[in-house]
Structures are given as structure tokens and as C-alpha cells.
Amino acid sequence: METFTLDIDNAPNVRFTGELVANAASSDNQAISSSYNGQTGRWTELSLYKTKGGKFICHQVGRTRRQDARDRFSGKVCETLEEVKEFFGHRWLSKELYAEASIDDVVEVE
Incomplete structure (x- = not known):
């Protein structure tokens, strides 16, 4: 386990x-990859x-290379996976x- 401090x-x-459970990122590349945003x-x-106490921490960063803008940080402490899905x-x-x-x-349908 590791100690993290996340900007919000x-x-x-x-x-x-x-511990970090998962991460994903889009790309700023000019339409070259399928991850282009x-x-x-x-x-x-x-x-x-996931914290040592069992909670989930969601973190989203909007990155920029533009001179006239700054990175944006948001996050949420969640008790359940449903809250995680509401955030992301x-x-x-x-x-x-x-x-x-x-x-x-998924949504299961009968």
C-alpha cells in the first residue's frame, strides 16, 4: 500500500x-489513435x-498543453461501486x- 495525495x-x-486499482486515459494526439478525444x-x-479501509477514490484529470488553460482536477470518495459509476x-x-x-x-434485462 502507498500514501496518495490527489489534487481536487x-x-x-x-x-x-x-492502491491504484485501474486507470485509463484518452490521447491528445491528432486523430492518429482510437483514443483521440x-x-x-x-x-x-x-x-x-481503493483505500486500506475499503473505500473507493475516484479521480479525474482534464489535462491540457494549451498556454491559455490549466489542468482540471475532480474527485470523489465513494462507499460503493454504484457511486463510482455515478462519478465516472x-x-x-x-x-x-x-x-x-x-x-x-451492464444493465441486465429478462
Whole structure:
């Protein structure tokens, strides 16, 4: 286990001891890869951690290379995987994160 301190905009930063469960990132590359996010010089990084106490920490970073902008940081402490899915949503990058973390993101229909 490791101690992490995560930056959060407009809220206190989050410090905890735990482990990185999964991460996923889009690309700022100019439409060369399948991970291209549509904007040159910008990309998103998603990380999911689990604390030694069993909670989940969600962290999203909107990165930029642009001179006139700054990186954006958001995060949430979650008790359940349902809260994790509420934070990250269901877009393609979130689904990559869930796949790496072995989290089912499905609706079962009879």
C-alpha cells in the first residue's frame, strides 16, 4: 500500500493510504489513435483507487498543453461501486477503466 495525495479543484485535496486499482486515459494526439478525444492538446485521465479501509477514490484529470488553460482536477470518495459509476459515468473512457478494474457496467434485462 502507498500514501496518495490527489489534487481536487474547489475542494480539499484527498490523502489516503491504498492502491491504484485501474486507470485509463484518452490521447491528445491528432486523430492518429482510437483514443483521440477530439481536441488537440487536451486529454482526460481517470484513476480508481481503493483505500486500506475499503473505500473507493475516484479521480479525474482534464489535462491540457494549451498556454491559455490549466489542468482540471475532480474527485470523489465513494462507499460503493454504484457511486463510482455515478462519478465516472458510462462513456467509452469510463468503460475502459471499468474493464481494467473488472467492474461490470451492464444493465441486465429478462
